Structure formats: structure tokens, C-alpha cells
Amino acid sequence: MSEIAQGFGLVFQSDVLLAILFASIYGLIVGAVPGLTATMATALLVPITFYLPPIAAIGAIISSSAMAIFSGDIPGALLRIPGTPASAAYTDEAYAMTRKGRPELALGIGLWFSALGGIFGTLALMALAPPLASMALRFSTFEYFWLAFLGLMCATLVSRSSPVKAIASMLLGLLVSCIGIENPAGTPRFTFGNTNLLGGIEVIPALVGVFAVSEVMRAMLTAEPPKPERRRLGSILAGQWALTKQYPKQQFRGNIIGVLIGVLPGAGADIAAWVAYSVSKRFSKEPQKFGTGHPEGLIESGSGNNSALAAGWVPALLFGIPGDTITAIAIGVLYMKGLNPGPTLFTEQASSMYALYIIFILANILMIPLGIAMIRASSHVLRAPRASVMPVIVLLCAVGAFATGNNLFAVLTVAAFGVIGYVMERNGYPVAAMVLGIIMGTMVEQNLVTSIMKSDGSIIPFFNRPVAAVLAAMTIAALLWPVAAWGLKRVRAQAA
Amino acid sequence: MQLSDRVTGLFLVALGGVAAYGGSRLPPVPGQQIGPEVFPMIVGISLAICGGLIAAGVGRRYENEAEAELTEATGQTEDAPDAAEPSPSRWRELWVLLPPVLLIFYVYVVDWLGFLPTAAAIVLVTSLALGARWRLAIPVAIVAPLVINLLFLQLLRVPLPSGLLPLPWIGLP
Numbered sequence: 001m002s003e004i005a006q007g008f009g010l011v012f013q014s015d016v017l018l019a020i021l022f023a024s025i026y027g028l029i030v031g032a033v034p035g036l037t038a039t040m041a042t043a044l045l046v047p048i049t050f051y052l053p054p055i056a057a058i059g060a061i062i063s064s065s066a067m068a069i070f071s072g073d074i075p076g077a078l079l080r081i082p083g084t085p086a087s088a089a090y091t092d093e094a095y096a097m098t099r100k101g102r103p104e105l106a107l108g109i110g111l112w113f114s115a116l117g118g119i120f121g122t123l124a125l126m127a128l129a130p131p132l133a134s135m136a137l138r139f140s141t142f143e144y145f146w147l148a149f150l151g152l153m154c155a156t157l158v159s160r161s162s163p164v165k166a167i168a169s170m171l172l173g174l175l176v177s178c179i180g181i182e183n184p185a186g187t188p189r190f191t192f193g194n195t196n197l198l199g200g201i202e203v204i205p206a207l208v209g210v211f212a213v214s215e216v217m218r219a220m221l222t223a224e225p226p227k228p229e230r231r232r233l234g235s236i237l238a239g240q241w242a243l244t245k246q247y248p249k250q251q252f253r254g255n256i257i258g259v260l261i262g263v264l265p266g267a268g269a270d271i272a273a274w275v276a277y278s279v280s281k282r283f284s285k286e287p288q289k290f291g292t293g294h295p296e297g298l299i300e301s302g303s304g305n306n307s308a309l310a311a312g313w314v315p316a317l318l319f320g321i322p323g324d325t326i327t328a329i330a331i332g333v334l335y336m337k338g339l340n341p342g343p344t345l346f347t348e349q350a351s352s353m354y355a356l357y358i359i360f361i362l363a364n365i366l367m368i369p370l371g372i373a374m375i376r377a378s379s380h381v382l383r384a385p386r387a388s389v390m391p392v393i394v395l396l397c398a399v400g401a402f403a404t405g406n407n408l409f410a411v412l413t414v415a416a417f418g419v420i421g422y423v424m425e426r427n428g429y430p431v432a433a434m435v436l437g438i439i440m441g442t443m444v445e446q447n448l449v450t451s452i453m454k455s456d457g458s459i460i461p462f463f464n465r466p467v468a469a470v471l472a473a474m475t476i477a478a479l480l481w482p483v484a485a486w487g488l489k490r491v492r493a494q495a496a
Numbered sequence: 497m498q499l500s501d502r503v504t505g506l507f508l509v510a511l512g513g514v515a516a517y518g519g520s521r522l523p524p525v526p527g528q529q530i531g532p533e534v535f536p537m538i539v540g541i542s543l544a545i546c547g548g549l550i551a552a553g554v555g556r557r558y559e560n561e562a563e564a565e566l567t568e569a570t571g572q573t574e575d576a577p578d579a580a581e582p583s584p585s586r587w588r589e590l591w592v593l594l595p596p597v598l599l600i601f602y603v604y605v606v607d608w609l610g611f612l613p614t615a616a617a618i619v620l621v622t623s624l625a626l627g628a629r630w631r632l633a634i635p636v637a638i639v640a641p642l643v644i645n646l647l648f649l650q651l652l653r654v655p656l657p658s659g660l661l662p663l664p665w666i667g668l669p
Contacts, residue, residue: 051652162555168508168546174539175515185525185532190518213599217592220625387628388636391619394595395644398602398618399611403654408603415599422592427504428559445535452530482555 007354011362016056020359023060024067024366028374031068032381033389034081034225035218038068038269039325040211044393046204046329047400054337055355061333062356063363065326066118069269069309070371073110073302074378077103078228086269086305089277090298097293104233104375109298111371112240113251117303118364120255121262121310126357128263128314129346135467136318136343141454142462144319145447146471147265148440151321153478155266155436161428163482169429173437174444176201182442184449196409203332203439205401205413210431211325212397213418216390218425224386230379236372247299250280254303261304262311266436268324269305269312276304310360317341317353321440325432328439501550508547516540594625610659615641 010016023045030041042065049057072084077094087094087110097106139147152174156166179190180200191197244251254276261272280300281290290297312323313330320341322328334341339352346353374381397418401410421431455461463469519536549555598618606614616637623633648654 048652051654162550162557162559164546164549164555165559168543168550171512171539171543171546172508175511175536175543178515178519178536178539183532183535185528187522187525187532189522189532189536190515213595216595216622220591220594221588224627385628385632387623387626388632390626391622391636392640392644394598394618394622395615395640398599398615399644399648399654399656402656403648403652406654408606411599411603415596415603418596418599419593423499426498427501429504448535449530453528457529 003350004354006351007358010055010351010355011059011358013055015053016059016359019052019056019060020063020363020366023064024363024370027064027067028071028370029381030064031071031083032074032374032378033384034075034079034083034382035215035386036389036393037084037211037215038065038072038086039084039207039329040215040393041065041068042326042329043204043207043211044396044400046207046333047403049333050336050404054339055352055359057333057337058330058339058356059359059363061326061330062359063366065330066114066306066309066360066363067367067370069305070111070114070367071374073114074107074375075225075228075382077106077110078378078382079226081225084270086273088270089273090301092291093277093293093297096291097295097298100293102293103231104236105239105295106293106298107233107375108236108238108240109243109295110302111368111375112237112244113254113299113302114306115364115367115371116244116251117255117258117306118310118367119361120303121259121307122357122360122364124255124259124263124307124311125314125360128311129317129353132314132318133343133346139343139467140465141447141451142465142468143471145444145451145462146468146475147319148321148444148447150471150475150478151265151315152433152436152440152444153266153475154264155433156430157478157481161430165429166433169424169431169433170437172429173434173439174441176206176434176438177441177445184446196407201413201438202405202410204329204404205410206417206438207325207329207435208397208401209414209417209419210421210435212393213414214421214425214431216393216397217418217422219386219390228379228382233375236375237368243295243299247296250296250300251303253279253283254300255307257300258304258307258309259311262308262323263314265315265319265321265323266432267308268326269308272308273301273305277301306364313356317345317356318343320443322436325435328435331439501553501556505547505549505551508550509544510547512540512542512544512547514540515543591625595622598622606659607657608659610661611645611656612641612661613659615644 027041030036031038042061045060045064049060052060068084069086072082072087073094075081075083076087076091077098080091080095082088082091094106152170156163156170179197181188181198182200183189188198257276257279258272261267261275277297277300280297281287284290284296312327315321315323316327316331320331322331331341339345339349397414398411401414402408404410424431451462463472516537519533519540522533524531598621602614602618619640620633620637623636645656648656
């Protein structure tokens with residue numbers, strides 16, 4: 001009990017609360033601007049969290065990402081342009097509602113069910129983490145190897161692209177992680193005699209490059225998004241309670257889907273929104289209304305993406321395996337702040353864990369008043385010319401990467417990964433899979449090598465420990481799934 | 497920089513091959529059964545295999561399906577603004593390299609020229625390239641570097657190089 005009190009004590013301090021407030025406003029603005037994603041918001045925030053105390057840093061990451069996921073709905077509803085990929089699944093539905101003259105209803109659904117979904121996700125995190133932690137305490141390198149491998153495979157399975165390309169992206173990330181001397185043997189690999197490469201490719205500059213610079217590069221070719229017309233919005237929350245009572249099943253199902261997908265390593269809010277939307281349509285009593293400004297799908301997927309965000313922290317906190325790209329960044333911050341992910345976090349730093357839960361709840365409550373303010377201000381924010389926003393992003397990329405290590409080489413890393421990210425995206429290679437490869441490469445290799453050494457070169461222990469066997473089966477199933485699906489279709493096509 | 501699957505696939509075959517070869521030449525660690533060469537070799541070979549599959553067109557169907565689903569769901573393709581314009585010419589496509597080029601410019605110039613002028617140049621060029629008028633680009637180029645410099649210096653205590661033009665109010669006793 002005293003740990004909970006300590007948790008409150010950690011959160012309710014002026015610097016933490018201020019960090020949460022500013023990060024929330026920042027997240028709302030970045031999420032609302034089309035082309036600036038929630039992941040980008042988080043990546044650009046990291047250099048700043050370097051200089052904050054641990055709880056304030058984590059609080060800033062949590063609140064900015066939660067706000068950005070919600071506020072991505074704003075341009076979706078008003079302009080039919082998703083502010084973040086997590087809103088893409090239901091942008092058309094929300095815009096249809098706006099065309100019917102009810103933008104405030106669409107935005108209100110986004111806000112209300114995002115906040116509730118976020119709180120549900122947090123409760124799931126609180127419920128799932130401790131039992132999983134006590135199980136994880138018994139894990140050895142064999143289980144960790146499979147877990148990391150499974151995380152990588154999940155990331156490739158759920159990407160909305162060709163599975164072969166996703167696996168290739170992931171392998172590319174693993175290859176990047178080979179650079180440097182951070183390997184079990186301590187041998188410099190692929191450094192080409194460059195001392196800057198000895199320490200390996202730093203994750204944060206690579207992320208900033210992939211998620212921010214490549215976005216600016218894309219803006220160079222695309223036309224400026226249209227500006228919203230000025231309109232007076234009615235009450236945002238009016239009618240939300242009625243919808244909550246009318247569609248309890250949809251909301252609950254959306255939350256559950258969000259949690260399940262969030263917990264899955266590698267799959268995050270955007271996938272959750274897609275799945276929740278299609279599930280909603282599938283089980284709806286009136287599927288013909290979907291796409292015409294019907295609230296059902298909006299409720300389910302809006303609940304889904306925010307609960308996925310919170311649940312994504314489960315594998316991140318327990319195993320250091322990111323649930324999605326945002327927690328991938330968060331893991332870096334956790335390490336930086338001495339809160340190394342792992343099951344012991346829940347016993348040794350229990351008060352910090354409670355602080356984290358409290359921040360989640362707080363951020364989702366704060367989302368409602370701040371979100372209303374943001375919706376009211378959105379016509380101004382969305383009017384900001386892109387030619388004034390993008391240059392600032394470029395500048396922040398340079399300074400932020402520099403600030404993480406007072407090293408100009410990091411800025412070159414940013415530039416290089418900007419190009420890599422852009423070319424990959426353009427050719428259908430999912431960058432998120434590469435990012436997870438970069439982050440988890442060291443972990444996969446470390447556990448693989450240690451396990452093989454422990455077993456004296458035998459691979460039997462990889463399969464004959466019960467948990468390892470289950471994880472191995474899941475990993476192999478994930479690897480073979482695309483092949484099986486292809487074969488099945490082939491057989492059916494021939495039968496028909 | 498839209499390339500055919502054949503080109504990107506073959507590039508990955510080459511990259512994977514080079515990585516596996518480079519890995520295989522790493523010196524083994526005495527007394528360790530599994531040295532530093534194993535992991536890069538596994539990754540390199542798998543990458544080469546994936547590259548080969550991509551070049552052969554395996555998995556292309558999934559992308560078409562995902563695209564169709566996206567088109568159905570949003571009524572537009574993912575890069576609709578792209579599609580609305582006539583497809584950019586080769587020259588126009590080179591513009592995308594501007595942001596990384598500016599970052600490289602930053603790396604090599606900032607220590608000598610100082611943060612403020614370098615940043616102002618970067619902002620000005622990016623802003624103009626995105627079609628801003630001078631009336632917008634110049635104020636942004638003056639204000640944004642100042643604000644960012646102050647933010648990093650005062651709030652985060654990261655000194656940025658002052659070069660030829662230090663912040664006007666620091667360096668005073």
C-alpha cells in the first residue's frame with residue numbers, strides 16, 4: 001500500500017505535472033498536423049527527456065503519445081486526412097459524419113472513446129503485468145530468445161505489406177544492429193575502421209531519421225493538404241454518454257481487441273484500429289451503414305487504438321520487447337533513466353510502476369479538457385502553413401540528435417536513416433519492422449549465443465523446456481503462416 | 497525513387513551476400529564455440545534469400561490486397577496527393593534529398609558558422625522549397641533558430657555552437 005502512496009508522491013510533483021502538461025499539448029498539436037505522426041512526436045521528444053528526471057521523462061512520453069493518437073482523429077474528421085496512421089482506418093467514416101453536418105459528434109466520439117479506451121488499456125496493463133512478471137522471473141535465455149524472435153515475427157506478420165518484404169526489413173534492422181562492438185564476443189563488426197561506428201548505430205538518431213526526416217522528404221513531393229473551412233462546432237461531449245450506453249458491446253470489444261493487439265509484440269495502435277473497424281463491420285447489425293457516418297465503427301476502432309497504446313507497454317516493461325514503435329522508443333528512455341525493463345522492475349521499483357499507471361490514468365483524464373480545447377483550436381492549428389512547420393522539424397532533427405550525445409555523427413545517422421526510411425517506404429518495405437530489428441537485434445543475438453553456449457552447442461534445450469517449446473511453436477507458426485495461407489488459397493483456387 | 501521489386505530484391509541479395517561474406521571473415525574468439533561471425537552470417541544469408549524471393553515476385557499479391565483494402569476503406573490510395581498530381585519527373589524527385597542534404601550541411605558547417613546562421617539557412621531553404629513566399633520564410637528563419645537555441649540552452653542546458661554569430665545576450669559577463 002505504501003508503494004501506491006509513494007507512486008502518487010512521485011507523480012504529484014511540480015516538475016512531473018508540468019512535463020505531463022507540456023508534453024500533452026505538444027502531442028495534441030503534433031498529432032493533429034497531417035504528416036506528423038505520434039511516433040515522430042515521441043522520437044523528437046526523446047532528446048528533451050534526456051534532461052528530465054526519470055518519472056517526468058516517462059510521463060512526458062506517455063502523455064504525448066496518448067494525446068497524439070487521439071488528435072490524429074481531428075484532421076481525419078475535418079479534412080479526410082488521418083493525422084497519424086492510427087486514425088487511417090476510420091478516417092472516411094469520420095469525414096462522412098462531418099459531411100452530414102455533425103463534425104462535433106465525430107470528434108467527440110474520437111475524444112471520449114479514446115480516453116475511455118486509454119483507461120481500459122491501463123487497467124489491462126495493471127492486471128496483466130504482475131502475473132506475467134512472476135512467470136517471467138523464471139525465464140532463462142532460451143525463453144528470451146524465442147520471445148524476442150516471436151516479437152520480430154509478429155511485427156512482420158501484422159504489417160500491411162508483403163510478408164517477405166516485412167521479413168527483409170526486419171533482417172535489415174538486425175544487420176544494422178550487428179554494427180559495432182556491442183556483441184557477445186566484443187569484436188568490432190562492420191565498422192570499416194570508423195571509430196564513430198564502434199559503438200554501433202545509435203537507436204534514437206535512427207528513429208528520428210526514419211520517422212521524422214523521411215516524413216519531411218515525402219512532403220517535398222506531395223501537395224500541401226487543404227485547409228479546413230472555419231466552422232462553429234457545437235458541444236463536443238453532448239450525446240457521448242448516450243452512445244456509450246447504446247453501444248457498450250462495440251466499445252468493450254474495441255477495448256479488448258486493442259489490448260490483445262497491443263500486448264502482441266510489434267503490433268500497435270494503427271493495426272488495432274484496422275482490426276477493430278473491420279470486426280465492428282463484420283458483427284454489426286447494420287453493416288450497410290458503415291462508411292456513411294455511422295458511429296459504431298468509430299466507437300470500436302477509436303476505443304481500440306488508445307487501449308492498444310497502453311497495452312503495448314506490457315511486453316515493453318516486462319521483457320524490454322516493444323509492443324509498437326512508440327514503446328520501442330520508450331524502452332530506450334527507460335534504459336536511459338535506469339528503469340531497465342524486466343520482471344524485477346515490478347518488485348524492485350514497484351513505486352515507479354505505480355507512478356507509471358497513475359500517469360496513464362491522469363493523461364487519459366487530462367485528454368478530455370485538453371482535447372476539447374484542441375478541437376476548438378484545430379482550425380487555427382490546421383491552418384499553419386506546412387512551409388513553416390516542416391523546416392522546424394528539420395531543425396529539431398538536427399539539434400535533437402546532436403543533443404543525445406553531443407556528437408555530430410548522430411546528425412549524419414539521422415540523415416542516412418531519413419533516406420533509408422524514405423526509399424523503403426516508397427517501395428513497400430515497412431520501416432517499423434526494420435526499427436524493431438535494430439532495437440532487438442542485440443537482445444536476440446545475446447540470448448541466442450548465450451543459450452547455445454549453455455547447451456554446449458545443442459539445440460535441444462531450445463525446445464524441451466515447456467515455455468520455450470510453446471514460444472518456439474508460436475514463432476514457427478508465425479514464420480510459416482504466410483506460406484500456409486498461400487498454399488490454402490492455391491488449393492481452394494484449384495478446387496473451384 | 498520507386499524502384500521495381502526486381503531491383504530492390506537483387507540489391508538485398510547483394511547486401512545479404514556481402515554481409516554474410518564480411519561476417520565469415522571475422523576472427524573467431526578462442527575458446528568460444530560460437531563467435532561473432534555466426535549472427536551476421538545467419539542474418540546475411542536470410543536477407544539474401546528474402547531478396548531473391550522479392551525479386552521473383554513472391555508476396556506481391558499481399559501488397560495489392562492491402563492497397564485494395566485501403567482504397568476501399570478510405571476511398572483513396574495512401575499517397576493520394578501523389579496520385580492527384582502528374583507523376584513527378586526525375587528532376588522533381590531529387591528534391592526529396594533536400595532535407596538529408598541540409599542535415600549534412602549542418603554537420604560540416606555548424607561548428608564554424610555557428611548554430612544561428614546555419615539553422616536560419618536550413619529553415620529558409622526548406623521553407624522556400626515547400627513553396628513559401630519570402631514574406632513567410634524570412635520571419636520563420638529568424639524566429640525558429642532563436643527559439644530552439646534558447647530552448648536547448650536555457651531549458652536543457654545543451655550549448656549549441658556559437659561560431660561567427662553567438663546568441664546576442666550570452667557571452668556577456
